[in-house]
Amino acid sequence: MPLADPAAPETPDPEALTPGTPPTGESLADLAYRRVEDLVVTMELAPGARVSEHGIAERIGVGRTPVREALQRLAGDGILVTRPRRGMRVREIDLATQLRVLEARRALEGTLVRRAALRRSPEQAARLRETAAAFRRMRDAPDPVPALRHDRRFVDLLLDSADNPFLASIIPLYALSRRFWLAHYARQVRFEPGAITDFHIRIGEAVAAGEEAEAGRLADAFLDHVEAFARFVGLDLAASS
């Protein structure tokens, strides 16, 4: 996901954007979804910011229709919130919401990693090991964003391995979790440096090895850790508001 063009490709001219889409075989709506998701997670679109179809459409250089579809999906995923007639906004960051996200993740994540461990193909196992290795390399990198993007691919890989498309609703939960983590990155470093990445590495390896029970235990422990972190930073989140 090379994120298209950081500069403003304002041209809705078909010539200008067709070179991007046919090769990928991806619809403009899918592109818009991933693009806006990324903007939200990286907080280029700040929490609470207004999001309009027209604005996004101009920003990424496509028409309103695919943008509209992407925005509605994002709203359905809870990444954007839509007040009845007042347009859409980026979901605010707060502890209560994050705890709900983690509650839903806890419901899904154990099943996800267990089934992935059970059903992954040899090729998927290899890619999981690669992913774990990549995490290891990023473990102490200064910029967190590459690890974030890598994390997204990790989840996609787990979903492929689990061979159950009905678990895919966990994807937006990860997006919200990544944003929460990024928003408190400075604190995170002091809270427990590298712990999250370590969990990713160990889960990836356990799944690759087919260790179902171990992967499940790790996922549980991971969520315990993430929840503790949320409560930790959430305290002065509430205090500062």
Add this chain to the structure above:
Amino acid sequence: MPLADPAAPETPDPEALTPGTPPTGESLADLAYRRVEDLVVTMELAPGARVSEHGIAERIGVGRTPVREALQRLAGDGILVTRPRRGMRVREIDLATQLRVLEARRALEGTLVRRAALRRSPEQAARLRETAAAFRRMRDAPDPVPALRHDRRFVDLLLDSADNPFLASIIPLYALSRRFWLAHYARQVRFEPGAITDFHIRIGEAVAAGEEAEAGRLADAFLDHVEAFARFVGLDLAASS
């Protein structure tokens, strides 16, 4: 959900349909979603049937845009499947898919009922008890469809009570489960008459009473039952194909 008009309201004329929408305060896309979901669950749209934007738009008397949005949501939910460039079809019914659906339900459902039991308001408790009573009344009714529609409201109520919108991805799983059940209704009667309804009643009452652990146990037992049923009818599902 009075399902609008069973006859064909072919008129895209605003006058003809505005009486339906403004009172509900619901968008045409939402209406189309529920309408098509119902068509699929009741198998008025048969498994494997082709679904086109234009066809549905004519059928329910709105333009293509809201229909398109609804169809894309339904595809995202796995109720419709979209072959790359060949349009959308209603998902086929098969045992393997149903087991995946139940796997995902198992992940979510325990959390759903436990949290609903924990967080339901007194008003929600009252409505849950009403729902259970209604199920009791329908227990031995000949026509299964009313119970099916009631079931949908039951889930909505559980979701409200659980106070966690991120668990809402269970809704389409129920839709697929209801269709599976309906498709095998004749066999169901012999398999274990009324058992499903009994579970609904008991779960509703446990949640209303705030019995978190009991509700969770019931949900687990319910899924065991439903899965056994799926495997039972799935055997000759495979044999007949």
Add this chain to the structure above:
DNA sequence: AATCGACAAACTGCATGCAGGAAAATTCGC
């Protein structure tokens, strides 16, 4: 008569225009 190729119908993806309604800016009254 069967197969292959060309034509035609249909459908999706996308852009755009229009109407209704809310929010914001401006102007008018005090």
Add this chain to the structure above:
DNA sequence: GCGAATTTTCCTGCATGCAGTTTGTCGATT
């Protein structure tokens, strides 16, 4: 000069038109 009403602007929801592609059909050729 400040508050309130009005106008302006923006935004969403929906319909519709257009282009590219695919599917199904009919006719021509072997």
